[in-house]
Amino acid sequence: MVPAYRITRLTSDASVIADLSELLIHIVANGGSVSFMHPLTSEKATAFWKTSLAAADRGERVVLGCYDGDVLAGTVTLLLDCPPNQPHRAEIAKMMTHVNYRGKGIASALLQAAENIAVEQGRTLLNLDTAADEGAAGFYERHGYTKAGIIPDYAFKPLGGLTDTILYYKKIGKNDSLNS
Ligand SMILES: CC(C)(COP(=O)(O)OP(=O)(O)OC[C@H]1O[C@@H](n2cnc3c(N)ncnc32)[C@H](O)[C@@H]1OP(=O)(O)O)[C@@H](O)C(=O)NCCC(=O)NCCS
Numbered sequence: 001m002v003p004a005y006r007i008t009r010l011t012s013d014a015s016v017i018a019d020l021s022e023l024l025i026h027i028v029a030n031g032g033s034v035s036f037m038h039p040l041t042s043e044k045a046t047a048f049w050k051t052s053l054a055a056a057d058r059g060e061r062v063v064l065g066c067y068d069g070d071v072l073a074g075t076v077t078l079l080l081d082c083p084p085n086q087p088h089r090a091e092i093a094k095m096m097t098h099v100n101y102r103g104k105g106i107a108s109a110l111l112q113a114a115e116n117i118a119v120e121q122g123r124t125l126l127n128l129d130t131a132a133d134e135g136a137a138g139f140y141e142r143h144g145y146t147k148a149g150i151i152p153d154y155a156f157k158p159l160g161g162l163t164d165t166i167l168y169y170k171k172i173g174k175n176d177s178l179n180s
Contacts, residue, residue: 005073005106007113010063012053019065019072020053021045027096028158033131034094038158052077052094062117066097066106073101076110078117090118092128095136107136111143119173126172132164133157145170 010016021042028040036044056063060081066074074097082089092114097106118126130136132150134157141147145168154165
């Protein structure tokens, strides 16, 4: 990743919510499968990030942003609020890099930062899902995630048409060798 980029934990702030909303709308418009359909309204995107950052403020998740100066180039969310019988697990979600910033290592750096936080929090298992069509399966496999399975016709792509989803997991932290 270019050294000038800065990865930071995001908290509830009007300008941060505006940046995240703009990025989410852009990603969905460009075919990114991140739970929303195109066209995504500013109201829906803002409501999503307000709720997400409120959860981050409560420590239930970590939302990371990668900034190039004042421009939000990418983001990822680490979901920490797991059920009582899964205190060792966390989930990677809402990984996205602005089209103009792709291929510069931003998502890789965000993923590494999220994994480091998960380890700090004592988590030993990460899971995630990604669309089979135009998703990020290859990206996660390069980063050591193991394919657990495929659910057919799981979700609509943002521009229409069903896609399978692929489930991934990765063991992390001190216990990864013990658990494998
Ligand atoms: C997936 C995504 C986040 C990657 O962002 P990025 O910042 O360009 O990723 P990086 O630059 O860190 O990529 C690292 C490597 O993975 C590769 N890569 C990126 N996306 C990939 C994909 N979908 N499939 C296979 N390889 C991929 C890159 O070519 C790069 O390879 P290299 O190191 O050999 O050059 C970005 O393409 C994106 O926002 N996609 C739309 C939203 C989405 O699908 N998010 C995932 C939801 S689970």
